[in-house]
Amino acid sequence: MNKNNTQTNSFSLSNDKVSATILLVPALIFCTIFIFIPAIGTIVGSFYSYSLTSMNNWKWVGFGNYVKATQDEYFWVALKNNFIIVFASIVLQVGVGTILAAILDRGIKYGRVIFRTIIFTPMVISSVAVSLIWLIIYDPNVGILNAIFKSIGLSTPSKGWLGDPNISIWMIMITAAWQNTGFMMVLILAGLQGVSKEVYDAAEIDGATGVKAFWYITLPMIRNVLIVAILITTIGAFKVFEFIFVFTQGGPANATQVLGTYIYLQAFNLLHMGYANALSVILLIIALFLGWLQLKSSRKA
Amino acid sequence: MSRFKIANIIAYGFVTLFSIYVLMPILVMVLTTFKSKREIFLEPLGIPSQFGISSFEKALSVGLGSFMMNSFIVSFFAVFLIVTISGMAAYVLSRIDFKINKFVYLLIVAGFAIPPAAVLVPLYTMVSNLNLLNSLFGVIMPLTAFGIPFTVILFYAFFLDFPKEVEEAATIDGCTKLQIFFRIIVPLSGPVIASAAIFQTVWIWNEFLLALIMLTSDDFKTLPIGLLKLRGEWTSDWGAIMAGLTIAVIPVLIVFLIFQKYFVRSLAGLGK
Structure with a gap:
C-alpha cells in the first residue's frame, strides 16, 4: 500500500478516520452481505441435506455431500468439461487472440481500427443472445452450417451439431471463441503497443525480423500480459453457463454439464440444496485459487 | 521483397477471414429476421426477397x-x-x-x-x-x-x-x-x-x-x-x-x- 503520502500530508487524524470510514464502509457492507456471508452460507450448507421447500428442515450429513460428489459420475463429467473448456479456450482465445494482436500491431498498415472494432464487437452482446444466434447456425433444418457442409459435398452429423456431446462441446467452444477472442486480442494488443520501437530496431540489427522477432523477442516481453490473459480466460471458463444452458441444457444424459449448470440443476430443478452447496464449495475453492494466482501475477506486473 | 508480400497477404487474409467469422452470425441474424418462413427453410444461405416486418411484431x-x-x-x-x-x-x-x-x-x-x-x-x-x-x-x-x-x-x-x-x-x-x-x-x-x-x-x-x-x-x-x-x-x-x-x-x-x-x-x- 501507499505509505509515503500519509506522512507528507498533514491532517487531523480523527477527522480523517471519520471521512475514511464513511467512504470505505458502503463497499464493505455490500460485499459482506451479498458475497462473503453467502460464501460462508455455502460452506455451512454443504454439510446439511435440505430442499427449497423444507427450509426449516435441515439434516446434518457431515461430509456426506462431498462423498456423494466423488461418487457422482456427472460431477466428474462436469469438472472434466470445465477443464476441456479451459484448455481449448486458452488455445483458441488467447492463442488466436495473440496472432490477431500481432498482425494488428505490426503486420498490416491499413484498416487496423476497422478490424479491431469488428473482431471486438461480439464482446458487447449478451451470451444468451450469442447462444440463440448460434443456435440457428447449428440447426439441422435451417442452419447455415449444414447448408455450407452440404453445398461442398461433406456429410453432416446425424444427430445434429448439438445432439452428440463429442461434437457439441466443440460447437460450444467455437461460440465461446467467437465471443471472447476479440477481448483477448485487445488486451494483448495493449501489451504489444507498450513494446518500444527500439527493441525491434535492435532485433533487426541482430537479424531477427517478422515471425522470428515476434517469437523470441516480443512474446517474452509481454509475458505478464499473456499470464493475465490466460488467467482471465481460465476464470471465464469456470463461469461458463449460458452457452450450455441454451444449447444443450447439459444434455444429452448430462454429457455436456459444467459445474455452473450442474449446480443450477441440483439446486433449482432437483432441489438438492445441500448437495448444490457442496458443488459450489468446490467451485469456490477453484475460483479462490485462480484469484490468488492472479493476485500474485499482477503484483509482479 | 516477394517474401514480404506473401507475409503481407497472409496477415491480411487471416484478419479478413476472422472478421468474416465474426460478422457472419450477425448477418444471419438480421437476414433471417426479414425472410419468410419458406425462405428460412429452403434457402438458409439466400437473402430475403422482401423486407417483411411481421417477425418484428x-x-x-x-x-x-x-x-x-x-x-x-x-x-x-x-x-x-x-x-x-x-x-x-x-x-x-x-x-x-x-x-x-x-x-x-x-x-x-x-x-x-x-x-x-x-x-x-x-x-x-x-x-x-x-x-x-x-x-x-x-x-x-x-x-x-x-x-x-x-x-x-x-x-x-x-x-x-x-x-x-x-x-x-x-x-x-x-x-x-x-x-x-x-x-x-x-x-x-x-x-x-x-x-x-x-x-x-x-x-x-x-x-x-x-x-x-x-x-x-x-x-x-x-x-x-x-x-x-x-x-x-x-x-x-x-x-x-x-x-x-x-x-x-x-x-x-x-x-x-x-x-x-x-x-x-x-x-x-x-x-x-
Whole structure:
C-alpha cells in the first residue's frame, strides 16, 4: 500500500478516520452481505441435506455431500468439461487472440481500427443472445452450417451439431471463441503497443525480423500480459453457463454439464440444496485459487 | 521483397477471414429476421426477397419493450451504485494508511474471484427471505455487490498514479478527506469513471445467472432472461426469434460503435 503520502500530508487524524470510514464502509457492507456471508452460507450448507421447500428442515450429513460428489459420475463429467473448456479456450482465445494482436500491431498498415472494432464487437452482446444466434447456425433444418457442409459435398452429423456431446462441446467452444477472442486480442494488443520501437530496431540489427522477432523477442516481453490473459480466460471458463444452458441444457444424459449448470440443476430443478452447496464449495475453492494466482501475477506486473 | 508480400497477404487474409467469422452470425441474424418462413427453410444461405416486418411484431408481442426497460433500470442503478461506492473505497485504500487496509484489499480481491455460481443457494435463500424475489431491487443489490471488487481494483490503480500535490494543498487549506474526494478527486477522474461505467454496464446489461434465479415473473424479467421467453413462445419460428435478437442486439452494437474507443481502452487497461 501507499505509505509515503500519509506522512507528507498533514491532517487531523480523527477527522480523517471519520471521512475514511464513511467512504470505505458502503463497499464493505455490500460485499459482506451479498458475497462473503453467502460464501460462508455455502460452506455451512454443504454439510446439511435440505430442499427449497423444507427450509426449516435441515439434516446434518457431515461430509456426506462431498462423498456423494466423488461418487457422482456427472460431477466428474462436469469438472472434466470445465477443464476441456479451459484448455481449448486458452488455445483458441488467447492463442488466436495473440496472432490477431500481432498482425494488428505490426503486420498490416491499413484498416487496423476497422478490424479491431469488428473482431471486438461480439464482446458487447449478451451470451444468451450469442447462444440463440448460434443456435440457428447449428440447426439441422435451417442452419447455415449444414447448408455450407452440404453445398461442398461433406456429410453432416446425424444427430445434429448439438445432439452428440463429442461434437457439441466443440460447437460450444467455437461460440465461446467467437465471443471472447476479440477481448483477448485487445488486451494483448495493449501489451504489444507498450513494446518500444527500439527493441525491434535492435532485433533487426541482430537479424531477427517478422515471425522470428515476434517469437523470441516480443512474446517474452509481454509475458505478464499473456499470464493475465490466460488467467482471465481460465476464470471465464469456470463461469461458463449460458452457452450450455441454451444449447444443450447439459444434455444429452448430462454429457455436456459444467459445474455452473450442474449446480443450477441440483439446486433449482432437483432441489438438492445441500448437495448444490457442496458443488459450489468446490467451485469456490477453484475460483479462490485462480484469484490468488492472479493476485500474485499482477503484483509482479 | 516477394517474401514480404506473401507475409503481407497472409496477415491480411487471416484478419479478413476472422472478421468474416465474426460478422457472419450477425448477418444471419438480421437476414433471417426479414425472410419468410419458406425462405428460412429452403434457402438458409439466400437473402430475403422482401423486407417483411411481421417477425418484428411477433417478437415485440412477448414483451421485449418491458424487458428492455427492466434491463435499463437495473443497469442504471447498479452501475451508479458500483461506480460511486467503489470509487470511495478505492480512494481510502490508496490514500490512508489504516492497519486493516491490506486485509480489506485482500478481501476485495477474494470478492473479485468468487463467481455468483459459487454462492447461488444462500444468495437465493437470502433474497427470498427478504421477500425480494421478483423485484428489480432484489437483483440490483447483489449485482452491485458483485461489481464492486473489480471496480475498486480499477480505481485503486488509477488513484495510485494520481498526482498528490493538489490534495496536499487542499489539506493545508483545511479540507477533510471527504471534501477532497468529492471536490477534487471526483472531478478529475473522468476517464476512469467512464471506463468503470462502461465495463459494468456491459456486464450488468448482459448478466444472466442471478437474474435467472431471481426474476421469474414476466413483469420483472431483464432482457437476457426475456430472450429465452422468445424462444419458448416462438419455438421454431426462427424469424420471430431473430427479430427479437435484432431488436435487443442492434442498439447495443450502435452504442458500442459510437464509444468503441472507450470500450477498448477500459478493457485494455486490465492487462496493466
